[in-house]
Every structure is written in C-alpha cells, then in structure tokens.
Amino acid sequence: MSYGDPSRYITRLYVEEQCRDLPYAREIIKRSNLPLTVIEERQSPVIDGVYPENLTRGKHHLLLCRNRGRFFKPCPGTREYRCCDYQVLNIGMNCPMDCVYCILQAYLNNPWLSFFVNIDDLFRELDEALTAEPARFFRIGTGEFTDSLALDRLTGLSRHLVHFISRRKNAVLELKTKSAVIDNLAGLEHGGRTVVAWSLNSPAIMAAEEIRTASLDERLAAAARCAGWGYRLAFHFDPIIRHDGWREGYRETIRRLFNAVAGEDIAWISLGALRFLPALKATATGRFPASRFFYAEFVDGLDHKSRYFRGQRLEMYKFIADELSRYLSDKTCLYFCMENDAVWREVFGFTPAERGGLPAMLDQAVKP
C-alpha cells in the first residue's frame, strides 16, 4: 500500500507575523493552499493534549518561522565512537512521517512541525562557512532534525539547495529521506554535488515501524530516477533491528536495491544497529504499544545509549556486509555509523584510521 506524499498529512499552516511577508513564506503559503493562522513571534500553535501524547495530532500542523539560532553546525557525534565529520544544515524540526524508533520524539518537545523560512540567512551563513575554509571539504546534510524531502512539495527548498551547492567546489550536499518526493530534483544543474540518500530496512520493519513512509519499491524507483538524472546515491541501513526473519528481510532489501540501481551510482552505504536514549523507549512504547523491538536485551554504550550486545551487532553487520559484498562497487564507501574500532576490524578487517580516517574515506567516495 502506498501512503503517497507525506506532506499530505499537513492540514493546517501557521506563519509567524514577522515572516508572513518574506517572499519565500508567501510562496509556500500559496503553494500549500492550506488554512492559515498568523501568530506572533515566539507564540505557538495550540495543539490539544500534552507532549508526547499529542505528537500524532501535532504532526498535522506546520509552522513557518524564523531560525533564530545557527543553521549550520557539526553533527553531534561522540568521542567514543567513529563518527564521519558531517555538517548539519538545520532547515526545520520534526517530520510528517512517524517512525516508531525516531529519536526526534525524545529530542524535541513540541508536537508540531517547524520550517525555517529566513533562507536568505541560511544561504548567507552557508556561504560564509564554505568561503572561510576553502581548503576544507564539507559533507552537508539536512536530514538531522527532519526528513530532507518530506515537505519538499510545499517548500521547494531542494531546488535552492541543489543550485547553491552545484557552484561550490569544497562541498557536497546529502538529501536523506524515507519519502519518494523527488520531482523537484528533476532537470537541475546539480554539478554532481548533491547525493540523494534513502534509509532502508527489511520489508517487515519498513511496513510495521515506519508509518507514512514510502514503500521499498517506491524508494528504489525514486532512487533509480535520481540516478537517471545524474545524481550520486547513498543508502543507510539504520537502524538495523533484530526481528523474526531479519536475515531474509535484509537479504531481500539488498537484492531489490541492486536490481533497481547500479552499484557504481552509489557513493556510500552506512550500517548502524539500533541505538537509543532511555527517554526514547518510554515515549515510543507509550505511543506505539504494539511494537516489540524495544524489549530486546541491550547494553549501555559509552554514549549512554542502549545498543545490542556486541556479539549480536557483529552477527548482523557480518551478515549484511556479506550480502552487500556480492554487489558492491569498489567506488562505494561502506561504513559504520557510530561504531568502535573493534567492530570495524572484526567486520571489515581494518579500522578507519588505517584508511586515512572515516571523513577522508567518505570524501574520497564523492570527490570528482
């Protein structure tokens, strides 16, 4: 069954008084054609109930507002695990889709969605950061606090971002999504500087735990279209979840992935087993009582997140890496998101440091 474009879930739009006359805000208001409420700066949409119980309702509401903080920051990796030196471009908060394991449920405390419309500030800040360090290579992603493309039918932001980054020699942009909302990416002069990425999982997890997301076939068909438009692709097997039939499930997803796209078109693939802060378990199991995967046995990691015991992580990683190795191009960087050197060595036979470090490995995979 197809849910379609997740922005259909938005039924009411709000705009901060101070933003309503920005040309970009007006463009979104006109395009969305939704009932509109104008609110004062720092006022909030009124959503019945208390958080997180009202999150399901809140996801119907989208606030267009000003980002008063910084748009561009390093990803908050941790010192204890190998991280990839990613830069986060913060375009908004929350998401119209609803994955049971979504960290945003514990991270945010507002039920509605926010989207920042002061994009002149966004592009100014980005320009300053990239210009200040011309010798540094930036991998930039917008999918940290929201999905990169879920609202793109309404916002059209992807076209602005792809255009901006196409002219920069020292950066690539990764648009990461679980939707199939790619129409705005057609016909753009992207200069090979945008990577379009999908999170993938076993078909059973996608169907049961990723609400209002695109199906596997829809994600892969979208990826194939993007490859046809010349974009590099990326895929993230994250979070890898142990469940009945997990081997068959991940094998099936990998088989269908490489049926749909050519290995050489994939810049990178990441693997990350389920990990979560204790607060997320309470929120997610309260909202989704039928989900069982939070009740497996976990160990506390050095980052205070619960994760599967190392033996179980290794078993899953080795199986998935082995399946991928049947198809993988030598142009693709296969890596772990937030794992330690012992796991790297046991699964891949080397540590990132032995290959120049994970950031350099990823840069290499995407630099022209």
Ligand code: SF4
């Ligand atoms: S698609 Fe991503 S941001 Fe949206 S609910 Fe799922 S995990 Fe969260």
